[in-house]
Amino acid sequence: xxxxxxxxxxxxxxxxxxxxxxxxxxxxxxxxxxxxxxxxxxxxxxxxxxxxxxxxxxxxxxxxxxxxxxxxxxxxxxxxxxxxxxxxxxxxxxxxxxxxxxxxxxxxxxxxxxxxxxxxxxxxxxxxxxxxxxxxxxxxxxxxxxxxxxxxxxxxxxxxxxxxxxxxxxxxxxxxxxxxxxxxxxxxxxxxxxxxxxxxxxxxxxxxxxxxxxxx
Numbered sequence: 001x002x003x004x005x006x007x008x009x010x011x012x013x014x015x016x017x018x019x020x021x022x023x024x025x026x027x028x029x030x031x032x033x034x035x036x037x038x039x040x041x042x043x044x045x046x047x048x049x050x051x052x053x054x055x056x057x058x059x060x061x062x063x064x065x066x067x068x069x070x071x072x073x074x075x076x077x078x079x080x081x082x083x084x085x086x087x088x089x090x091x092x093x094x095x096x097x098x099x100x101x102x103x104x105x106x107x108x109x110x111x112x113x114x115x116x117x118x119x120x121x122x123x124x125x126x127x128x129x130x131x132x133x134x135x136x137x138x139x140x141x142x143x144x145x146x147x148x149x150x151x152x153x154x155x156x157x158x159x160x161x162x163x164x165x166x167x168x169x170x171x172x173x174x175x176x177x178x179x180x181x182x183x184x185x186x187x188x189x190x191x192x193x194x195x196x197x198x199x200x201x202x203x204x205x206x207x208x209x210x211x212x213x214x215x216x
Contacts, residue, residue: 003029007042014050022190026200036068044207049084054096081184106156120151146192
């Protein structure tokens with residue numbers, strides 16, 4: 001079978017090296033792309049990201065990726081967002097004033113302060129799988145540990161988007177979303193050890209199952 005070809009979108013939002021290496025270990029052929037031309041030719045798209053919401057959206061807009069990503073989702077091209085790559089899918093964020101991609105109705109909110117609560121939410125935490133049959137979770141037990149780094153969390157208007165949650169203090173927050181061929185994680189699978197690698201493999205295998213017979 002031919003290797004799955006994934007485009008990793010480079011928009012100057014953090015170090016992409018670990019995401020690319022994780023996807024390669026999961027069996028994909030990975031190419032960094034800095035412009036939207038030719039995105040439709042890839043088997044799937046990955047949007048990683050660290051940093052702040054507004055600069056990320058400004059870069060995506062300046063490079064022409066906003067419309068390209070929206071069109072990719074519309075044509076059901078497999079898509080994986082990671083960390084900031086999940087947050088920019090929403091309509092906006094309390095972190096800034098820029099509009100998001102608007103692909104998921106809802107907003108990104110800051111964690112509410114609590115006595116003894118560390119913000120950012122940084123380190124290992126457990127997943128509660130709210131879509132246990134999602135392709136992303138094949139072979140992933142409920143309450144698996146994954147690695148988070150974020151001060152803001154997504155709040156979708158429609159809770160059916162939520163594929164997993166986690167608990168930070170008394171606050172339950174979105175850890176992943178999924179619908180159709182669109183998946184996104186607030187945590188970093190590429191930094192989450194064997195569990196994270198399995199999640200990346202699950203995405204790659206999902207993409208592989210959608211390849212035309214001539215490609216497979």
